[in-house]
Amino acid sequence: MPERIGVYVCHCGSNIAATVDVRxxxxxxxxxxxxxxxxxxxxMCSAPGRExxxxxxxxxxxxxxxxxxxxxxxxxxxxxxxxxEAGLNGYLLEIANIREQCxxxxxxxxxxxxxxxxxTRAAVKKARLNQPIWEREIPVNQATLVxxxxxxxxxxxxxxxxxxxxxxxxxxxxxxxxxxxxxxxTFITLDCATCILTPKLAGVERHPNIRLMTCSEVVQVxxxxxxxxxxxxxxPRYIHEASxxxxxxxxxxxxxxxxIPAEFDEGLGRRGAVYVPFPQAVPLKARVDGKNCLYxxxxxxxxxxxxxxxRGAIDFDQKETVSEIAVGSIIIATGFDVFDPGVEPxxxxxxxENVITGMQFERMSNASGPTLGKILLxxxxxxxxxxxxxxxxxxxxxxxxxxxxxxxxSSLKFAHxxxxxxxxxxxxxxxxxxxxxxxxxxxxHRVREEGVHFIxxxxxxxxxIDGQLAVCAEDVELGVYREIPVDMVILxxxxxxxxxxxxxSRLFGISRxxxxxxxxxxxxxxxxxxxxxxxxxAGCCQSPKDIPDSVAQGxxxxxxxxxxxxxxxxxxxxxxxxxxxxxxxxxxxxLRTCPFQAISFDQAxxxxxxxxAVCKGCGCCSAACPAGAIDITHYGTGQLLxxxxxxxxxxxxx
Amino acid sequence: MAKLKLAVYxxxxxxxxxMAMLDMGERVLELDRVADIVLWPLVxxxxxxxxxxxxxxxxxxxxxxxxxxxxENRQMAELLRQKSRVLVALGSCxxxxxxxxxxxxxxxxxxxxWVYLESQSTDNxxxxxxxxxxxxxxxxxxxxxxxxxxxxxxxxxxxxxYIPGCPPTTEMLWQAIQTLTGDQLPPKGTVFAGSKTLCDRxxxxxxxxxxxxxxxxxxxxxxxxxxxxxxxxxxxxxATRSGCGGRCLRANMPCxxxxxxxxxxxxxxxxxxxxxxxxxASDHREEIEKISHxxxxxxxxxxxxxxxxLPHSLLKRKRKENAS
Numbered sequence: 001m002p003e004r005i006g007v008y009v010c011h012c013g014s015n016i017a018a019t020v021d022v023r024x025x026x027x028x029x030x031x032x033x034x035x036x037x038x039x040x041x042x043x044m045c046s047a048p049g050r051e052x053x054x055x056x057x058x059x060x061x062x063x064x065x066x067x068x069x070x071x072x073x074x075x076x077x078x079x080x081x082x083x084x085e086a087g088l089n090g091y092l093l094e095i096a097n098i099r100e101q102c103x104x105x106x107x108x109x110x111x112x113x114x115x116x117x118x119x120t121r122a123a124v125k126k127a128r129l130n131q132p133i134w135e136r137e138i139p140v141n142q143a144t145l146v147x148x149x150x151x152x153x154x155x156x157x158x159x160x161x162x163x164x165x166x167x168x169x170x171x172x173x174x175x176x177x178x179x180x181x182x183x184x185x186t187f188i189t190l191d192c193a194t195c196i197l198t199p200k201l202a203g204v205e206r207h208p209n210i211r212l213m214t215c216s217e218v219v220q221v222x223x224x225x226x227x228x229x230x231x232x233x234x235x236p237r238y239i240h241e242a243s244x245x246x247x248x249x250x251x252x253x254x255x256x257x258x259x260i261p262a263e264f265d266e267g268l269g270r271r272g273a274v275y276v277p278f279p280q281a282v283p284l285k286a287r288v289d290g291k292n293c294l295y296x297x298x299x300x301x302x303x304x305x306x307x308x309x310x311r312g313a314i315d316f317d318q319k320e321t322v323s324e325i326a327v328g329s330i331i332i333a334t335g336f337d338v339f340d341p342g343v344e345p346x347x348x349x350x351x352x353e354n355v356i357t358g359m360q361f362e363r364m365s366n367a368s369g370p371t372l373g374k375i376l377l378x379x380x381x382x383x384x385x386x387x388x389x390x391x392x393x394x395x396x397x398x399x400x401x402x403x404x405x406x407x408x409x410s411s412l413k414f415a416h417x418x419x420x421x422x423x424x425x426x427x428x429x430x431x432x433x434x435x436x437x438x439x440x441x442x443x444x445h446r447v448r449e450e451g452v453h454f455i456x457x458x459x460x461x462x463x464x465i466d467g468q469l470a471v472c473a474e475d476v477e478l479g480v481y482r483e484i485p486v487d488m489v490i491l492x493x494x495x496x497x498x499x500x501x502x503x504x505s506r507l508f509g510i511s512r513x514x515x516x517x518x519x520x521x522x523x524x525x526x527x528x529x530x531x532x533x534x535x536x537x538a539g540c541c542q543s544p545k546d547i548p549d550s551v552a553q554g555x556x557x558x559x560x561x562x563x564x565x566x567x568x569x570x571x572x573x574x575x576x577x578x579x580x581x582x583x584x585x586x587x588x589x590x591l592r593t594c595p596f597q598a599i600s601f602d603q604a605x606x607x608x609x610x611x612x613a614v615c616k617g618c619g620c621c622s623a624a625c626p627a628g629a630i631d632i633t634h635y636g637t638g639q640l641l642x643x644x645x646x647x648x649x650x651x652x653x654x
Numbered sequence: 655m656a657k658l659k660l661a662v663y664x665x666x667x668x669x670x671x672x673m674a675m676l677d678m679g680e681r682v683l684e685l686d687r688v689a690d691i692v693l694w695p696l697v698x699x700x701x702x703x704x705x706x707x708x709x710x711x712x713x714x715x716x717x718x719x720x721x722x723x724x725x726e727n728r729q730m731a732e733l734l735r736q737k738s739r740v741l742v743a744l745g746s747c748x749x750x751x752x753x754x755x756x757x758x759x760x761x762x763x764x765x766x767x768w769v770y771l772e773s774q775s776t777d778n779x780x781x782x783x784x785x786x787x788x789x790x791x792x793x794x795x796x797x798x799x800x801x802x803x804x805x806x807x808x809x810x811x812x813x814x815x816y817i818p819g820c821p822p823t824t825e826m827l828w829q830a831i832q833t834l835t836g837d838q839l840p841p842k843g844t845v846f847a848g849s850k851t852l853c854d855r856x857x858x859x860x861x862x863x864x865x866x867x868x869x870x871x872x873x874x875x876x877x878x879x880x881x882x883x884x885x886x887x888x889x890x891x892x893a894t895r896s897g898c899g900g901r902c903l904r905a906n907m908p909c910x911x912x913x914x915x916x917x918x919x920x921x922x923x924x925x926x927x928x929x930x931x932x933x934x935a936s937d938h939r940e941e942i943e944k945i946s947h948x949x950x951x952x953x954x955x956x957x958x959x960x961x962x963x964l965p966h967s968l969l970k971r972k973r974k975e976n977a978s
Contacts, residue, residue, distance in 0.1 A: 583916055585854030587892040589863045593932045606854075624932030626893030626925040627851040628918035637918065 003034040003128045006062045007120065008053060010044035010069035012099055017042075019103040020116040025068065028117045034128055036060055045075050050082045057086035064088075064127040068096040068120045089132030091574070091634055096123035122646030129639045133574040138613060140226030140570055141328035143168065144561045147218055150178025151547055152539025153333030154200050155554030156561075161209035163562055168325050169204060170213045170232055175281040177201055178335050182264060184365035184373070186547060187413040188443035194280050194368070201282035214283065219322065221508055222597060224614060225534025226328045226570040236318035238274075238288035238296070243313035246284030251275045253308030255301060260292050262370075266360040269370030274305045274314070279368050288314070329534050329561035332518065333554060334504060336540040339393030339400065339494035347392060347491055348462030352469055353378040355462055358410060358492040365417050375421050375488075382422045383487035387471040388414050389460050390430040393494035400494050402515045404544045407492040408434050412444055414490050415452040427484055429457040429473055437546065455482065462489050495544035508535055509595075517543050528556045533570070536560045575617035575634045581607050583629035590621035590630060658714040658835055660685070661693035661705075662744075663734060665727035666754045666804065667720030671745035672696040674821035675717075681828055688835050689715070693734075702730070711739045715834050717817075719744040721754045721965065722805040725786075726798035735811035740834060744827075746820040748807040750914045750922075751965025753820070755804045756957055758964050758971035762802045802974075804965050816845040820912035820962060823898055847897025851916055852909050855896045860884065864935040868948045871908065882908040883933065888949065888958060893925040912962045921968040923960035 007029040011017035022040045029038040037056055041049045044067055056062055065088070067079050072095040080090030098116040106112035142165050146157045149171035157169045175181070181201075183193035204210050213232060220231040251257060254272030261267040264277045273293040276286050288296065288305075295301035295316060306314045338359055341349040348355040354377050356364070367373040377383050388411045394404040408430065415426040433454075435444050448454065457473035464470065465483060472483045497516035498504065505512050510530040511519040518541050521529040528536050536557040539550040564570060577598075584607040591599050591608065598614035599621060601607075608630070610621075622630040622637075631637060664672060676682065676696075692713060693700045716738035722728050735741050746752040757765060766783045770776060787796045807813050817830050830846040833839075848855070860881045869886040876882070882889035890911030891903070898913055915922035934945050949955060960967060 580918070583850060583918060585851040585892070585896070586860070587851065587853035587863070587929075588860055589892055589929045589932055591862065592864055592935075620932070623928045626919075626929035627853075627916050628925065629916075631918075637920075641920070 003063050004036045004061055005034045005064040005066060005124055005127050006053065006056045006060065007035055007038040007066045007068065007124060008044050008049070009038070009040040009098070009116075009120065010049070010067065011040060011042045012044075012070060012103075013042065016069070016099050016103040016116075019106055019108045019112045020098060021110075021113040022116075024113050025098075025116050025120055029066075029120055029124065032121065032124055034064075035124060036062065044069050045078065050079075053079075053082050054086040057083065057088055062088065064092045064094070064130055066094045066096060066120065066123045066127050068098045068116065068123065070099040071095075071097050071101075089134070091133045092127070092130050094123040094127040094130060096120045118647045118649055121649070122643040125642040125646035126639050129636070129642055130634065133633055135571040135574055136612075137569045137571055138226060140564055140568060141228070141326050142166065142565050143325070143327040144329045144331065144558075144565075145170065145218075145228070145230055145325065145327040146331045146333060148178070148333035148335055148539070148541070149173075149176030149204070149212075149214070150333060150335045150539055150550070151180045151197065151200070152335070152541075152550040152554040152557075153178070153331065154204055155551045156331045156333060156538050156558040157210055158200065158203055158207065159555050159558030160561055161207045163558075163565075165209060165562070165565055167207075167210045168213060168230075168232075168327065169210055170216045170218055172215070172217050173277075174214050174237060174285070174287040175277045175283070176204060176212065176214065177280075177282065179359075180547060181278065181280070182266070182359060182366070183362045184367075184369070185413060185417060187409040188437075188439055190413070190416070192367075194366075198280050201280070205282045212283065213323075215287070218507060221330070222614075224572070224596075224616075225532075226564060227613070228327050228330060228534065229324060230327060230330070231322055231324050234321045234323065236288075236290070236320055237285065238290070238293075238314060238316055238318050239286050240313045240315055241283060241285050243311040244285045244309075245311065246276050246281070246286060248276050248286070249308045249310070250286050250305035250314060253304040255294060255304055256292060260289065265363045265370050266357065268356075268360055268363050272305075286313070288316075329536065329564050330508065331536045331538055331554075331557045331561060332504070332508060332510070332530075332541055333538040333557070334498055334501075334541040336495040336544060337498050339496050341392050341491045341493050343399075346461040347389070348464075348469075348489065349491060352462065352464060352489070354383070354469055354487060355489040355491065358407070358414065358490055361414055361490045365414075365421070373421075375418055375424075377487055383418075383424050384422075385425045385427070385484075385486040386415075386418045386422075386488045386490065387427045387429060387462075387484060387486040388490045388492060389462070389471065390428065390492050391494075392491040393496070395431060396494075400496055400515065402494075402517075402544070403434055404495040405434065406495065406544060406546045409437070409440055409443070409546065411490075411492045412447045412452075414492070416447050416450060419450050419452065424487070425451075425453070427453045427455055427471065427486065429455050429460045429471060431457065437548070455484075462491075495540055498541065501541070508532060510535055510537075515543070517541060528553060528560055534564065572613060573617060575632065576612045576615040577610050577617060577619070577621050577630050577632050578612075579608050579610055580629045580631070581605065583627050584608055584625075585627055585629075587626065589624050589626060593620040593624045595620065658689040659692045659712060660689035661713045661716040661734065661738065662691070663693055663695065663716065663718050663730065665718065665720030665730060665748070665807075666723035667745065667747045667752070669696070670821040671717075671719035671747075674745075674819075674824055674827055677824045678828055679824075681824075685831060685835075702733075705733060705737060708737045710736055713738040715740045715742065717742045717744040718807060719748050720807075721747040721751050722801070722807060722810045723754055723757075724798045724800050728801075728805075728810055729798075731807060731810045740814045740839070741807075741811065742815045742817060742830070742834070743807045743813045744817050745822055746818055746912045746914065746962040748813075749816050749818045749966070750963040751804050751806050752912075752962050755806075755963070755965040756961070757804050759956060760972065761974065762800055766800075803971050806965050809965070814842050815840070816843075816847075818845065818847055818895065818913045819898060822846075823901065825899070826897060845895070845917070847895050847913055849917065850896055852891035852894050852896045852898070852900065852903075852913070855900055856881070856891055856903055857900075858882070858903070863933040865930075865933045865945065866935050867945055876906065878906060883930075886948075888930065890922075890926060890959070890961075892929050893919070893922050910961055911959075914963050914966065922963040923956070923967055923969065926959040927955075 026038045096119045157167045161167045216234040219233045222229045251272040257272040258270045262269045262271040274288045341347040363369040393399040456476045460473040513519040520527045538554040538557040586606040598611045602609045770783045858881045889908035891909035894911045895913040
């Protein structure tokens with residue numbers, strides 16, 4: 001039966017029509033072989049636009065449809081639905097992207113129109129060769145993996161677990177809670193961070209549906225949405241978790257007690273080689289720091305900790321373990337790192353002892369922190385004048401272009417806490433005040449009324465003038481250069497991607513945006529999903545955000561996972577690789593090209609074999625196959641060559 | 655039954671395919687029992703005019719070997735097509751362009767400049783290059799036009815069957831002749847060779863294609879049992895049609911690709927490049943470049959991968975500078 005193809009060219013308002021002569025594309029298309037109808041419409045994706053296609057398919061018995069419009073990422077799925085509604089297989093649709101790949105990147109005129117014609121012709125040529133194909137459905141595993149136990153991951157885990165499904169919560173640190181557990185008060189409510197976090201931590205620990213894995217990292221991910229297989233490496237704690245009560249007797253007995261900078265206290269406090277991270281830690285278990293423990297590093301230690309532990313919980317024989325878990329969805333909530341201001345001398349960090357980071361201030365101000373909540377200088381006295389420097393490493397061409405979004409508010413919070421606890425004068429050195437959240441502006445005015453000085457500063461530098469710590473900057477509003485003597489400087493440092501974000505992105509096969517954070521499917525309309533089906537993002541690993549936004553995204557990611565579970569099955573794209581056994585000579589070149597381990601070698605048949613459930617249709621094997629024995633369904637060599645011929649304007653030669 | 659009429663003709667070729675015919679030995683006599691030879695420049699004296707005088711389709715089977723390099727080749731191909739019931743492309747040159755097809759990495763001007771003017775063995779004080787016509791005192795002399803681009807036989811005329819190989823093996827040739835002189839002709843387009851690639855027939859041990867370095871055959875002590883590629887030696891076997899019986903492999907030489915690509919492949923060279931790139935055991939750009947530079951063909955990768963099939967490929971020839 002000869003192909004009968006309908007071509008529909010979209011104006012996309014003026015998005016396409018202002019650059020491309022849409023009428024001319026239609027006139028050209030109408031002349032091509034197999035094209036029985038060619039039309040244009042202002043918005044093909046609108047209801048009347050879709051109706052147009054459905055009507056033509058029914059009345060003109062179309063066998064294929066070409067929509068020349070925007071990127072297939074936008075509307076391909078929807079137009080497939082339109083074809084299905086009219087009784088055609090959805091894969092008989094071909095999209096010609098004349099918006100992103102033509103109108104938006106071309107100057108108006110004959111050139112742009114010629115390009116739109118070429119792209120449309122390519123789509124028609126391919127559409128002639130399209131075959132009906134069907135998606136397959138497979139059951140999903142109902143368990144969910146959450147990677148990262150900060151507030152976003154915790155929220156996601158609780159949400160899924162509360163719905164009645166199993167959650168594996170994997171956390172690299174020996175405790176959950178993430179950065180939030182380190183904070184003192186949270187803006188703008190000035191709630192104690194730990195107080196509002198603890199119920200959630202306890203909820204995770206006690207939840208029958210949550211398997212908490214601390215000191216653990218994901219090391220391998222295989223499979224696909226609904227059916228992931230994940231390997232998790234757990235480092236030894238050297239503590240029997242069941243026996244340990246977290247009393248801390250071992251830490252006080254450790255010969256290195258109070259001598260190792262405590263990570264949780266941002267180096268302001270000290271701990272032993274065996275330690276309980278903080279009093280509200282979940283799980284409240286000690287951990288032996290294998291890098292510093294004398295016994296583990298040298299074998300020579302009196303092991304006073306073992307004697308001190310009444311429950312015999314310390315076990316130096318524990319080994320690293322690797323467990324394999326099966327899950328249907330993965331939520332990545334790996335959080336952020338904090339910029340190190342020590343890289344640039346002008347911030348004085350590491351040079352002057354009273355220059356601290358925002359995170360250090362959080363610990364100092366926290367009642368369970370190293371100063372028990374007192375704001376103190378290195379000499380133990382209270383500061384009288386304190387500077388808060390904004391945008392340290394953020395909004396910078398040299399370090400990180402992005403705005404860290406939370407620092408303006410946390411800087412206001414620091415000012416408030418300093419005023420409240422010490423009565424000191426506070427100077428805020430800001431570049432712009434990016435204050436946008438619910439009741440945030442009200443908080444700003446409150447802090448301003450508390451007598452905090454605001455200096456819109458450029459070129460802020462921390463220095464010492466005649467032995468006096470000072471912050472120098474150009475005051476942009478007054479147009480003068482100012483040197484403000486202070487006792488303490490708080491550097492509000494940027495929230496940046498984790499140091500191992502690249503490794504993690506490769507592990508899970510997700511992308512990163514130009515700022516280095518993990519990339520969502522669509523910045524506005526799909527901020528939680530990734531390009532990997534079944535893998536979702538939550539919290540600051542996607543972009544810096546405050547606690548309410550992290551919680552919201554955690555819940556949204558949970559909703560994504562739950563929707564997969566609720567459906568009970570996932571559709572697998574029929575776009576996969578196929579081996580033509582009559583052509584495969586068993587050379588095995590394809591085997592190592594597959595990024596998804598979907599190809600195996602069938603010894604008995606002497607040919608390559610593709611697991612279609614795992615295959616993503618990426619085409620690596622097809623490109624590598626020297627015999628032409630592997631083709632991708634819907635993107636066969638013939639179909640691609642037809643497209644190339646179409647783009648090259650070779651209408652006569654089929 | 656009346657004897658068949660057989661023609662064998664060569665265009666741009668080395669004559670190796672004729673030799674392969676003769677290599678059939680006494681079978682040539684058997685051939686004589688079923689067919690009269692009406693044209694075969696190698697063995698008997700025929701004139702073009704003899705062919706022109708034949709009626710259309712007077713030749714039952716014409717085996718034509720050689721690429722189409724000049725106007726004379728083209729005219730003879732067209733003439734023999736007109737006079738033959740069955741036209742067979744014999745050998746790699748007729749099928750894919752073969753070794754003469756490598757000239758498509760140059761154009762006519764470059765070739766003339768080198769061959770008639772610049773090469774060191776040339777003594778051409780007048781700087782004369784071939785022309786299609788020249789006036790001499792005795793009158794006008796003509797030469798067939800030398801094409802810019804070498805063509806395969808089927809790019810010039812309709813071809814019924816293909817017998818690839820440089821040269822085709824005598825066994826295969828004999829089998830093809832028996833089939834073609836038999837009662838039942840195979841479907842048009844049939845290639846008298848295997849359908850899978852040479853790896854299918856290769857008995858060398860294959861473990862996995864992961865290459866950390868490429869090596870020259872002459873520079874290494876090869877493992878006689880193991881796949882050449884797995885030892886880092888470029889072998890065209892994975893992208894080359896089987897049917898040769900692995901004669902090179904048996905002599906411990908890697909495949910050079912003379913049987914051309916399989917049915918579904920349009921571009922043997924591109925397939926080889928893709929396949930070899932996929933074997934490099936690294937994901938790091940610098941390391942990949944380092945390994946690639948160890949290819950034992952650094953000066954001429956194109957001719958390694960397209961040795962017999964350039965005119966037939968999608969690439970077809972070097973890009974012309976003035977092409978639009």
